[in-house]
Amino acid sequence: MIKKLAMMLLAASLAAGSSTLLAQSVSSSLRGPAPLNEEGPAPPMQPTKNTAEKEVRNYPEQPPVIPHSIDGYQVDMQGNKCLSCHARARTAESKAPMLSITHFMDRDGQFLASVSPRRYFCTQCHVSQSTATPPVSNDFVDIDTVLSHDKPGAKR
C-alpha cells in the first residue's frame, strides 16, 4: 500500500515537474528568445576596435592586444604586413611601437638579426578586439588589485 502510494506520488511529481519544464520557454540571456530546439538568428558581426590606443595589459607576460583593425592584412610566406609598420626600420615612418627584443630571440635566448621564425605569425599571440559587448561579463582582477586588498602598511 505504502509502496503503491509512493509510486503514485513519484509519478505525479514527475509529471508536474516535466510539465513545468515544458511550459517554460527556456530563455537565457545568452541564447536570446529562440526555443531550445531551434537555432536563433546569428547577431551581426561587430567591427573591430580601431582606436589605435594602447590597451592595458592584464599581466606582464601578456602579448598586448592589437588596438587597430587588421582586416585584409596578409601574413604568410610571401610577406608580413605587420612588419611593414612594426619592424625596427619602419617605426620612424609608421609611428608604431617596435616589436620588442623578445621577438628576435630563438628558443635558446640567442638574439637573431631579424624577427625569429617562431614570432613571425603575429596573430598567433596578438589579437584585435571586437567592439561587441560580451553577453557574460568578465570578473578578472589583475594582480595589483589583488595585492591592494591588503591593509595599508601591510608587509610587501
Added chain:
Amino acid sequence: MSSADIPQGTGTPAPEKRLGLVRRAWQFVLDLIDVLLKPSSIFGLGVLVLAGFVAGVIFWGGFNTALEITNTEKFCTGCHEMKDNVFAELKTTVHFSNRSGVRASCPDCHVPHNWTDKIARKMQASKEVWGHLFGSINTREKFTDRRLELALHEWARFKANDSLECRNCHSAQSMDITKQSPRAVEAHQRFLFTGEKTCIDCHKGIAHHLPDMRGVPGWQ
C-alpha cells in the same frame, strides 16, 4: 624560301609561275592608284565626302565599341590566368564587397580612363595575348613564380601616374580625415597631403595577394 624547297621534277617551273603572280599583283596596285587618283566620274564630291564621313564614324565607333568590350571584367576574367588567380583573390577584399556597395572592377584599376592612355595600355596588352598563347603563367606555380615581376610593372605604373586609377575613385581632396581611423589620419596627413608619397607606396596588395615581398622597399 630557298630553291631547295621547290618540288623537283614537276612539269612547270615554279619560279616563272610566281613571277606572274607578282606581276599581276603589281598591276592591281597600279590600277588601284589610278582609280583613287582620278576624279570620280560616277559619284559627286559631296557624296564621296559624306561616305567618307559615315565610314569614319563607323570605324571610330567600332573601335570604341571594341574598347568598351575589352574594358569589362567579363573580358578580363575570360582568361583562366586572370580568373583563377587575381580575380579569385579580389573577391575577398573590400573592393569586391563593402558597406557602400561600390564595386571596383579590373579596368577601374588597370586601364586608365583617359583615351590616349587607354590605347597605350591596350597596345601593352597584346603582350598578354602572347603570354596566353605561350602559357607564360598558365599554372598557379608559373603564376606565383612570375608574380613579383608582374606586380613590379603595376607598381611602377601606379607610381608613374601618381596612382591615377585609385584617385578616379578616392580623391585626396575629398577625404574627410575626421572620419578616418587614427592611423589613416596620421599617415595621410604626413605623407599623402604633402605629396611625399602616393597611394601605392603604402597600399600594396589591397586587391590581390602579395607576391614574394623580400627586397621590396619597406618590406622584409
